[in-house]
Amino acid sequence: MNHEIRVRVRFCETDMAGHVNNTSYFIYLEEARGKFFQEVMPDDLGSAGQFILASTKCDFVSQAYFGQELKVSSGVSHIGNSSFSFTHSIEAADTGERIAESEAVVVHFNYDAQKSEAIPRRLRDALESHLVPNL
Amino acid sequence: MNHEIRVRVRFCETDMAGHVNNTSYFIYLEEARGKFFQEVMPDDLGSAGQFILASTKCDFVSQAYFGQELKVSSGVSHIGNSSFSFTHSIEAADTGERIAESEAVVVHFNYDAQKSEAIPRRLRDALESHLVPNL
Amino acid sequence: MNHEIRVRVRFCETDMAGHVNNTSYFIYLEEARGKFFQEVMPDDLGSAGQFILASTKCDFVSQAYFGQELKVSSGVSHIGNSSFSFTHSIEAADTGERIAESEAVVVHFNYDAQKSEAIPRRLRDALESHLVPNL
Amino acid sequence: MNHEIRVRVRFCETDMAGHVNNTSYFIYLEEARGKFFQEVMPDDLGSAGQFILASTKCDFVSQAYFGQELKVSSGVSHIGNSSFSFTHSIEAADTGERIAESEAVVVHFNYDAQKSEAIPRRLRDALESHLVPNL
Numbered sequence: 001m002n003h004e005i006r007v008r009v010r011f012c013e014t015d016m017a018g019h020v021n022n023t024s025y026f027i028y029l030e031e032a033r034g035k036f037f038q039e040v041m042p043d044d045l046g047s048a049g050q051f052i053l054a055s056t057k058c059d060f061v062s063q064a065y066f067g068q069e070l071k072v073s074s075g076v077s078h079i080g081n082s083s084f085s086f087t088h089s090i091e092a093a094d095t096g097e098r099i100a101e102s103e104a105v106v107v108h109f110n111y112d113a114q115k116s117e118a119i120p121r122r123l124r125d126a127l128e129s130h131l132v133p134n135l
Numbered sequence: 136m137n138h139e140i141r142v143r144v145r146f147c148e149t150d151m152a153g154h155v156n157n158t159s160y161f162i163y164l165e166e167a168r169g170k171f172f173q174e175v176m177p178d179d180l181g182s183a184g185q186f187i188l189a190s191t192k193c194d195f196v197s198q199a200y201f202g203q204e205l206k207v208s209s210g211v212s213h214i215g216n217s218s219f220s221f222t223h224s225i226e227a228a229d230t231g232e233r234i235a236e237s238e239a240v241v242v243h244f245n246y247d248a249q250k251s252e253a254i255p256r257r258l259r260d261a262l263e264s265h266l267v268p269n270l
Numbered sequence: 271m272n273h274e275i276r277v278r279v280r281f282c283e284t285d286m287a288g289h290v291n292n293t294s295y296f297i298y299l300e301e302a303r304g305k306f307f308q309e310v311m312p313d314d315l316g317s318a319g320q321f322i323l324a325s326t327k328c329d330f331v332s333q334a335y336f337g338q339e340l341k342v343s344s345g346v347s348h349i350g351n352s353s354f355s356f357t358h359s360i361e362a363a364d365t366g367e368r369i370a371e372s373e374a375v376v377v378h379f380n381y382d383a384q385k386s387e388a389i390p391r392r393l394r395d396a397l398e399s400h401l402v403p404n405l
Numbered sequence: 406m407n408h409e410i411r412v413r414v415r416f417c418e419t420d421m422a423g424h425v426n427n428t429s430y431f432i433y434l435e436e437a438r439g440k441f442f443q444e445v446m447p448d449d450l451g452s453a454g455q456f457i458l459a460s461t462k463c464d465f466v467s468q469a470y471f472g473q474e475l476k477v478s479s480g481v482s483h484i485g486n487s488s489f490s491f492t493h494s495i496e497a498a499d500t501g502e503r504i505a506e507s508e509a510v511v512v513h514f515n516y517d518a519q520k521s522e523a524i525p526r527r528l529r530d531a532l533e534s535h536l537v538p539n540l
Contacts, residue, residue: 010301012156016149016201017516022458023147023435026428031280038337053427057462066151067308111422145436152381157323158296165293166415173472188292192327202443246287282428284421286471291417336421 002073002132003036006093009068019063026056029088029102032072036086041126052109052116054083058102062092069093075132082116083107084127137208137267138171141228144203154198161191164223164237167207171221176261187244187251189218193237197227204228210267217251218242219262272343272402273306276363279338289333296326299358299372302342306356311396322379322386324353328372332362339363345402352386353377354397407478407537408441411498414473424468431461434493434507437477441491446531457514457521459488463507467497474498480537487521488512489532 013024030053037051064070071093078085088102107116108123119127148159165188172186199205206228213220223237242251243258254262283294300323307321334340341363348355358372377386378393389397418429435458442456469475476498483490493507512521513528524532 010297011304012150012158012297012300014151015146016151016153017457018151021147021435022461023428023431026431027280027282030282030426030428034281034337052422052468053465055462055464056427057460059460060458063457067304145432146439147432147435152322156300157326158293158300161293161296162415162417165291165417169416169472187287187333188330190327190329191292192325194325195323198322202439282420282426285417286419286421286423288421293417 002075003032003040003130004074005032005035005072007031007070007072009064009066009070011066014066019065020068022058022060025058025060025090025100025102028070028072028090029056029058029104032074032088033086033104033106036074036130040130041123050109050111052107052111054105054107056102056104058100060100061098062100064090064092064099070099076127076130077103077132079119079124079127079131082118084119087132137210138167138175138265139209140167140170140207142166142205142207144199144201144205146201149201154200155203157193157195160193160195160225160235160237163205163207163225164191164193164239167209167223168221168239168241171209171265175265176258185244185246187242187246188239189242190240191237192239193235195235196233197235199225199227199234205234211262211265212238212267214254214259214262214266217253219254222267272345273302273310273400274344275302275305275342277301277340277342279334279336279340281336284336289335290338292328292330295328295330295360295370295372298340298342298360299326299328299374302344302358303356303374303376306344306400310400311393320379320381322377322381323374324377325375326372327374328370330370331368332370334360334362334369340369346397346400347373347402349389349394349397349401352388354389357402407480408437408445408535409479410437410440410477412436412475412477414469414471414475416471419471424470425473427463427465430463430465430495430505430507433475433477433495434461434463434509437479437493438491438509438511441479441535445535446528455514455516457512457516459510459512461507461509463505465505466503467505469495469497469504475504481532481535482508482537484524484529484532484536487523489524492537 007028015021071091073089077087086104090100108119110117142163150156206226208224210222212222221239225235243254245252277298285291341361343359345357347357356374360370378389380387412433420426476496478494482492491509495505513524515522
């Protein structure tokens with residue numbers, strides 16, 4: 001029940017060490033969550049505008065390189081009252097080589113009021129249908 | 136009457152060619168304009184929120200590298216009815232080596248109405264005091 | 271004979287003005303050239319490692335937004351001795367709305383010797399087969 | 406014994422939510438480590454070219470905004486055989502408001518051999534002189 005996206009490493013996402021810069025992985029992970037919200041959420045719930053990232057962690061297992069196609073898999077690992085957690089893995093799309101493992105805590109957030117809000121029932125249902133063990 | 140800022144090249148702004156990636160120069164140039172607006176404009180005029188970039192060009196003369204300190208000089212080269220132009224140069228701060236030359240056209244823009252607006256008198260005065268020939 | 275890619279605007283490519291930041295367009299344009307080289311060049315010629323960007327310009331016609339799919343079209347507009355030029359257009363993939371127009375001058379560059387080199391015959395042939403009038 | 410840098414938030418580091426995008430914090434943290442290496446390391450040891458990031462985590466405590474000056478404090482929290490850990494905090498430079506807390510594991514890495522290497526004595530000495538409890 002994982003959600004998957006593919007990304008191809010851009011030239012500007014590399015650095016002078018010849019590999020993908022560490023900051024670029026967080027771009028890929030944010031894109032994975034954005035597409036998760038777009039595809040998984042009910043139409044009236046999926047706006048990125050109602051979430052805020054509270055924490056994220058990434059373990060860099062193997063280096064990735066320019067032009068490489070990466071598969072970013074995402075699942076929901078925990079659902080709390082007003083926040084929930086993603087577990088992500090990044091693999092080489094062709095060989096399956098593990099590139100990185102990540103977690104992220106996302107808060108259901110009201111930007112107008114600038115405060116967190118309880119996860120509504122329909123969002124909770126959508127998240128629950130994508131609960132996975134850690135990737 | 137040029138406005139100057141210093142930027143130090145970040146590691147993630149380089150690419151696998153070992154030099155500063157072309158996209159990073161536009162980050163430096165945007166920062167130069169942002170600080171120009173903050174420092175040069177009258178207090179009640181300087182918000183970045185009232186401008187939009189219409190066009191920009193950059194000629195890459197010499198490569199720059201990680202850790203290098205760059206001097207970005209900016210002046211106003213033209214003032215029209217609702218738009219004005221910047222001329223920028225980027226040099227190595229220590230040697231003065233020319234790194235890049237740039238131009239940018241900025242429009243006075245009303246984001247609420249989503250349309251351009253004539254440059255008000257006091258903004259025009261501030262811009263005129265920084266008119267320069269092309270750098 | 272244009273070369274086309276599709277890109278989807280990432281959240282981090284927007285800025286607080288609510289639209290795609292100007293620096294992000296240069297990311298898309300670099301990606302377009304990178305894929306052009308990968309797909310159009312003979313196998314033994316297509317490395318991004320043998321080119322360097324000499325100049326680029328972008329006119330921002332309409333704003334683009336998060337999640338929007340963009341079509342970036344690229345053609346070769348001029349071939350010189352050691353350099354050649356791209357003409358690019360960026361359009362909304364669904365409506366065809368013109369978003370941006372760009373040009374770029376690319377130099378055939380020997381990074382080991384750190385100097386430009388004449389465009390070899392087979393590269394010239396590949397480029398000529400994609401000559402277009404300005405987009 | 407913390408190492409401190411100041412960064413000013415760039416316009417392109419914000420996103421359409423109106424605040425600093427999560428990926429931008431990792432840019433600031435990488436810059437903090439880069440300057441730590443430049444300033445703290447013995448001259449013959451400080452190259453960024455001999456380190457690779459193994460893991461990083463960031464807790465986002467408060468939002469930051471365009472133009473804000475941030476203080477990024479860094480200390481060494483652990484030294485292993487071939488790796489060591491940073492503890493970072495990011496605060497508003499004017500008010501001291503806590504913006505983010507971060508950890509990073511860095512490996513002493515031989516890029517030619519593409520493998521980790523034991524931390525040499527003089528690097529260890531330099532790191533030990535900046536050991537701190539978690540920030």
